[in-house]
Amino acid sequence: MRTKKAFHWSIVLVLVSVGLLSGCGQIGAGSNGDGIVIGAAMPVFDDKWLSYLYDAINQYDKEHDDVEVSMVDAKNDSSKQLEQVEKFIVQGVDAIVITPVDTSAVEPMVNAAKQANIPVVVVNRMPDEDVLAKLDAYVGSESIEGGIKQMEEVEKLLEGKGNVAIMTGELGHESQIKRTEGNQEVVKKNPEMKVVREGTAKYQRAEGIRLMENWIQSGTKIDAVVANNDEMAIGAISALKAAGKLDDTIVAGIDGTPDALEYIQSGELEVSVFQDPVGQGEGAIETAVKLAQGEKLEDKMVWVPYELITKENVEEYVQKWEEYNQ
Template identity: 30%
Template sequence: MLKKTLIAASAISLSAFALTACGGDSDADSKGGDSDGKITMGFAQVGAESGWRTANTKSIQETAEAEGIDLKFTDAQGKQENQIQAIRSYIQQKVDVIAFSPVVETGWDAVLQEAKAANIPVILTDRAVDSEDTSLYKSFLGSDFVVEGERAGDWLVENAADSDTNGDGKVNVVQLEGTTGAAPAIDRAEGFAEKIAADPTIEVTASQTGDFTRDGGKQVMESFLQSDDTIDVVYAHNDDMGLGAIEAIEAAGKKPGEDIKIITVDAVKDGMTALSEGKINFIVECNPLLGPQLMDLAKKVVDGEEVEARVLTEEGTFTPEQAKEVLADRQY
């Protein structure tokens, strides 16, 4: 049994090696590289775990095509080892620039050293790596989740009087957290907490993870509604949990957006639709359409220009009125 497993495992790894080797060979022949002036980019995506991610992938692929950049794209299906393998094959293929969204924060030093030794610049998108050696990558392009939380907090402080829906002089907030330990969940909670501290009437009375899913958000919200009659505001770390909360609030016989105000982060299409219907009151955008900014960065890096080590994605916030305007041509 063990022997069989070993044989199977080595067969698989051999074939994988053969595949990468083939890829390397064929590319060494075909690649015009810098000679024809066309930039070749290797992009290792996390996976296709959400609508946000799919929009992210689409944006990168479409912009690369429009800008005439030769994009080599791999989907790591949420596994770090797949991503490392993809980056290694990009190094072998001698691409001009490597970009990737790291699945996890740690364990990248070795493969990034290899890229550095091969003189291939690396750009991180959307998620950071936790490494002391910042020379391993040229730039990190992505959202600042703390700022997103701050924007949500700012809105609540500005609209505190309106948000006290039951008029008891206190704004009781329940928070639907993202996946425990995930950077967006930690940072969005932190930024929000910092800003609402400015107003003593605002208080987070309960906080629980809804795992970034609608089902999770709905079940947690159901429980909050049962144990507390005085909830004024829901702050959800993403649109999906907010959408789940809307269903729970409706089932409790209350009106989402009026009896209980809802603030979320992301601005995906379903969330924007609910916002335009007034069921959500405020959405902080987390923009997945990094394509144009990424290609711009890549060109500069390949040309040897200096770039900022940290580039923020362009994003804003939406009120119901703004949502109505942009909803028609929303891509994701």
């Protein structure tokens, strides 16, 4: 791990390099001196949902000859992502798009880019208010809205009463905090609903299986499992099926992934909330290009709304994913 002193000198070296590059007329003209160059610092390429966001950015790149996107994989390592952003700064990109590995670690990246006068767009994972104030734009969906929509539908299915288990994502992530907060807001309004279990399955299907197995073994009566994402919800479904308890338990997820839609079609997953990765990817790259061209944004917060998915409207989202995959 870097010491504060080492980090300080790394930033100094980056900014000195940037100064040298600007003296050569490269800053603001893209690293190839022709057209707009966008640096895209992504957390991990091996993520199914995020892959659609990446595809949308890359598709924009293919369709616009005057735009070049340099996309890099931090492999879920915040220090590696910082180094990648530093490299973008040295290269003199015209704007930087970041989906942070960890929102609590994104501020040094933003500070370094801003000192080099490079606009920054954060997409999908919202940092805290202090960092938001420094950004040129944030593109994403309001996580608390997703949690509220999800639990409101569960409330209807439970008719306002029952024991709920909340399966949370990676602790400390903005989506984990806000989606759970939205869930709890709805439960508080219903005195006959009670959260009896809450634990993290780190957004992973295998962890969802493990956590659900533990809850089943505890003997706690659970009427609904509400998960921060679809992968954990699918994990919970697997464990509930193996224990013969799925028919008595409502399961809800968030994201509206293609896998989740199959479970909704079969009736095993009752609820998901669509978070549009293509909409977020398109919004991020379009916003970054506008900033690179010196355009003033009407609003630095670019929202892509969540949409409730149930068995009644699932075919609409199946078709949407088919279009995305064409």
